[in-house]
Amino acid sequence: MDREENYICRCEEVTEEEIRAAIRGGARSVQEIKRWTRSGMGICQGRTCRRLVERILAEELGLSPGEAEPSSFRPPVRPVSLDSMDGSKE
Amino acid sequence: MTIRADVTVLGAGVNGMSTAYELCKRGRSVVLVDKVVMGAGASGSCDDMILLQSKKPGILLEMAFRSLELFRDLEKELPCDIEFDTRGGTILIETPEELAVMEDFVASQNRHGLAVEIVDARRIRELHPHVTDRVIASTYSARDSQVNPMLLMKGFFLGATAKGLTFLRRSRPESLSPRNGRWEIKLSTGETLETGSVVNAAGAWANEICGLLGLEFPIAPRKGQVLVTEQLPPLGATNVWSAQYIVSKLRPAGVPAPGAAPWMSGPEEARKAADFGLGFAFTGTHSGNYLIGSTRENAGFDKTTVPEALGLLARQVIHYFPVMKDVHFIRTFAGLRPSTPDGMPVIGEVPGFPGFFMAAGHEGDGIALSPITGRVTADLVEGRKPEFSLESFRPERFLEGQGDLDEAASG
Numbered sequence: 156m157d158r159e160e161n162y163i164c165r166c167e168e169v170t171e172e173e174i175r176a177a178i179r180g181g182a183r184s185v186q187e188i189k190r191w192t193r194s195g196m197g198i199c200q201g202r203t204c205r206r207l208v209e210r211i212l213a214e215e216l217g218l219s220p221g222e223a224e225p226s227s228f229r230p231p232v233r234p235v236s237l238d239s240m241d242g243s244k245e
Numbered sequence: 246m247t248i249r250a251d252v253t254v255l256g257a258g259v260n261g262m263s264t265a266y267e268l269c270k271r272g273r274s275v276v277l278v279d280k281v282v283m284g285a286g287a288s289g290s291c292d293d294m295i296l297l298q299s300k301k302p303g304i305l306l307e308m309a310f311r312s313l314e315l316f317r318d319l320e321k322e323l324p325c326d327i328e329f330d331t332r333g334g335t336i337l338i339e340t341p342e343e344l345a346v347m348e349d350f351v352a353s354q355n356r357h358g359l360a361v362e363i364v365d366a367r368r369i370r371e372l373h374p375h376v377t378d379r380v381i382a383s384t385y386s387a388r389d390s391q392v393n394p395m396l397l398m399k400g401f402f403l404g405a406t407a408k409g410l411t412f413l414r415r416s417r418p419e420s421l422s423p424r425n426g427r428w429e430i431k432l433s434t435g436e437t438l439e440t441g442s443v444v445n446a447a448g449a450w451a452n453e454i455c456g457l458l459g460l461e462f463p464i465a466p467r468k469g470q471v472l473v474t475e476q477l478p479p480l481g482a483t484n485v486w487s488a489q490y491i492v493s494k495l496r497p498a499g500v501p502a503p504g505a506a507p508w509m510s511g512p513e514e515a516r517k518a519a520d521f522g523l524g525f526a527f528t529g530t531h532s533g534n535y536l537i538g539s540t541r542e543n544a545g546f547d548k549t550t551v552p553e554a555l556g557l558l559a560r561q562v563i564h565y566f567p568v569m570k571d572v573h574f575i576r577t578f579a580g581l582r583p584s585t586p587d588g589m590p591v592i593g594e595v596p597g598f599p600g601f602f603m604a605a606g607h608e609g610d611g612i613a614l615s616p617i618t619g620r621v622t623a624d625l626v627e628g629r630k631p632e633f634s635l636e637s638f639r640p641e642r643f644l645e646g647q648g649d650l651d652e653a654a655s656g
């Protein structure tokens with residue numbers, strides 16, 4: 156497969172190469188990778204890509220997954236319409 | 246392990262990173278330390294505006310002007326794109342009373358060199374075709390700008406790293422001790438730093454570090470909650486705020502807060518909105534996600550978002566832009582602005598602690614002011630005269646009555 160086409164984050168179209176480049180540039184946490192590349196900021200909020208990013212991070216740093224990322228993960232919300240937040244209509 | 250360098254910067258938010266970048270650029274060796282990772286504080290949980298219009302004429306406006314120039318240089322100089330953009334800004338006006346207050350405000354801004362105009366209902370609809378019919382006028386300032394704080398931090402980091410920055414993550418100082426005119430800093434991760442100066446840029450957490458020296462500043466977290474929408478086509482030309490909030494900020498002491506806004510169900514909800522310090526800021530990012538903010542709450546270090554506040558934000562944006570009712574939000578976040586009682590940051594060397602500098606307390610302007618903060622802080626560290634008088638930011642103003650500082654330092 157063409158490496159350019161190897162999307163890790165499908166929502167934001169971030170490739171494996173871009174994730175690895177961020178780590179080589181100095182990003183050392185999923186949070187930092189997310190802020191630099193937008194991977195995990197898409198509509199699924201990282202449900203699909205977070206694990207993959209953790210794995211690549213661990214691999215690049217030569218650690219076991221979990222070791223690379225001790226910070227906690229906030230469960231994302233599902234997309235909700237703004238209108239449904241209108242408490243006065245309930 | 247002992248690391249020797251010229252300067253330790255504590256806190257990797259925009260202000261600490263800007264300071265580290267500037268010092269590295271000037272050839273200093275710098276160690277940057279963050280107890281989490283870069284952007285873990287307010288700088289990773291905020292809006293993206295370089296807002297001139299909200300400022301009363303004075304030193305903060307002067308510094309924002311200067312920062313705007315510096316952003317133009319940084320855009321060229323930093324190794325990555327920072328999504329700097331000058332889209333202009335508008336403050337929506339709904340009532341003749343608001344209009345009267347904003348006309349005075351704008352007149353004084355123009356006298357001080359910030360060009361802002363009041364545009365009529367027709368012109369605001371050209372800029373924002375989706376805005377509610379209730380809006381009767383708006384301000385417009387062509388110079389209000391934006392920058393992506395995440396990419397700004399990345400740029401400072403890459404730029405500083407290329408010039409030798411050492412960055413220690415997930416580490417915090419456990420002690421700070423003056424030693425023969427230098428500072429010895431013991432870190433929770435085991436390293437010892439030995440540097441000539443220390444810069445405290447830990448934002449709302451600045452007192453965690455000051456506490457190690459027996460100091461305390463009235464820097465407190467002021468929480469802001471934000472809704473992030475799915476990606477949308479552009480809804481309008483500029484960033485948007487509402488006058489209601491600015492008018493309530495400007496109102497003279499003794500004048501009661503305005504009553505319920507038209508979209509509120511009644512006084513009960515108006516009280517709730519006031520408790521949350523509800524304001525309106527609406528900005529579209531480069532990626533097409535819109536940020537809908539925000540609140541100003543004194544709620545300690547808690548960063549949870551609460552449905553009540555998010556509900557108010559959602560109803561407020563639907564009021565101003567009815568098309569938003571069919572839009573989805575995908576995420577919420579809250580950030581902690583580092584606030585001070587007089588609305589001014591604390592920038593300067595702390596008397597009695599030679600070589601210990603504060604650069605914290607920028608509340609809602611830290612992104613906008615980060616370039617100039619880095620410059621003047623680097624000047625102070627190097628013993629040079631900064632390009633602005635930092636009189637209003639002096640740490641001393643908050644330290645009266647905190648014992649004999651000279652004695653504390655020698656003890």
Ligand SMILES: Cc1cc2nc3c(=O)[nH]c(=O)nc-3n(C[C@H](O)[C@H](O)[C@H](O)COP(=O)(O)OP(=O)(O)OC[C@H]3O[C@@H](n4cnc5c(N)ncnc54)[C@H](O)[C@@H]3O)c2cc1C
Pocket residue numbers: 255256257258259260261262278279280281282283284285286287288289290291292293294295296416417418446447448449450451453454467468469470471538539579580581582583604605606607608609610611612613614
């Ligand atoms: C909702 C919201 C919207 C905003 N919108 C805007 C805007 O549009 N424009 C604008 O200019 N500003 C805006 N702001 C304000 C802006 O985000 C802040 O002023 C700015 O980010 C402060 O940056 P800082 O570097 O001073 O602090 P922070 O970004 O908070 O960084 C402090 C860092 O210090 C670290 N730290 C804490 N304690 C320690 C310790 N003991 N040891 C080591 N490190 C430590 C933290 O982990 C953190 O990374 C907004 C803020 C919020 C909350």
Ligand code: FES
Pocket residue numbers: 163164165166167194195196197198199200201202203204205
């Ligand atoms: S796949 Fe990355 S956010 Fe959805």
